[in-house]
Amino acid sequence: MKDNFSKQADAYARFRPTYPDEAFDFILSTVKAKDAAWDCGTGNGQLAAKLSGHFTSVFATDISEKQLGNAVKRDNIQYIVASAEENSFTENQFDLVTIAQAIHWFNFDNFYAKVRSVLKNDGIIAVIGYALLEIDEATDKVVQKLYTDILGPYWDKEREYINKRYTTIPFPFDEIKSDQQFAQIMKWSADDLMNYMNTWSAVQHYIEKNNSNPVELIAEELHRTWGNDPKKNIRFPTLLRIGKSLKQRPGA
Known part of the structure; x- marks a missing residue:
């Protein structure tokens, strides 16, 4: 597991988008019991904080101690520095x-071997994320200029899973699908958007190699395209894969 976000942990906590309540509610609707949940790769604890309002105990892990230092604090959340694949959780510990x-x-x-081990018999795995943002045609072109033309070589190869909207990740579980397409809407200024883009791992890779910030290359064009609107709706399409462990199949 890579740590691409410790350097910008504070900005990550401030400017990363959240997840839509409708998607979160759908995840919860698939879970039979709500005793314990594990939020893996929790980052700044956004999802762990949501889980804490519904589960007796939430365990949230990340390999970045700096990320966890900026995480949302709740009495029933235990933050642990640990990798996704190696940790001290026990068999049949989690409902989600x-x-x-x-x-x-x-x-x-x-990781999936670990998940199958720690999930209870009726446990659920939920993979959630968000695709590249959408604003309007003109502004999207500027974002694409940064995302593809400038930063293309600086993205880790794993980014392609997000470009494919998680449809190509291995997912060896009994999948539960929703008929609804979810999205999170943020209301941001142009500066908010640039602050968010500064949290991109590819931006950090670019800075390390070139000693300059690539976001500055599109700043003037972005503000010109933005126009006079103080804030605009920024749409983040939600990526969602939900399933039950294969061990729950009859005879498995």
């Missing part, structure tokens, strides 16, 4: 395992 915008960094085989 969630992974928010992180599954593409994991060793799939090792």
Whole structure:
């Protein structure tokens, strides 16, 4: 598992989008019991905080101690520095395992073996994330210029899983699908958007190699395209895969 976000942990906590309540409610509707949940790759604890209002105990892990230092604090959340594949959780411990915008960094085989072990018989795994943002045609072109033309070579290969909207990740579970397409809407200024883009791992890779910030290359064009609107709706399409462990199949 890679750690691409410790350097910008504070900005990550402030500017990363949240997840739509409708998607979260759908995840909860698939879970029979709500005793314990594990939020893996929790980052700044966004999803762990939501889970804490519904589960007796929430265990949230991440390999970045700096990320956890910026995480949302709740009495029933226990934050642990640990990898997705190697930790001290025990068999049949969790009703739900969630992974928010992180599954593409994991060793799939090792992680899924761990998930099958720690999930209870009726346990659920929920993979959630968000695709590249959408605003309007003109502004989207500027975002694409940064995302593809400037940063294309600087994205880790795992980013392709998000470009494919998690449809190509291995998912060896009995899948539960929703008929609804979810999305999170944020109301941001142009500066908010640039602050968010500064949290991209590819931006950090670019800075490390070139000693300059690529977001500045599109800043003037972005503000010109933005126009006079103080804030605009920023749409993040939700990525969602939900399933039950294969061990729950009859005879498995």
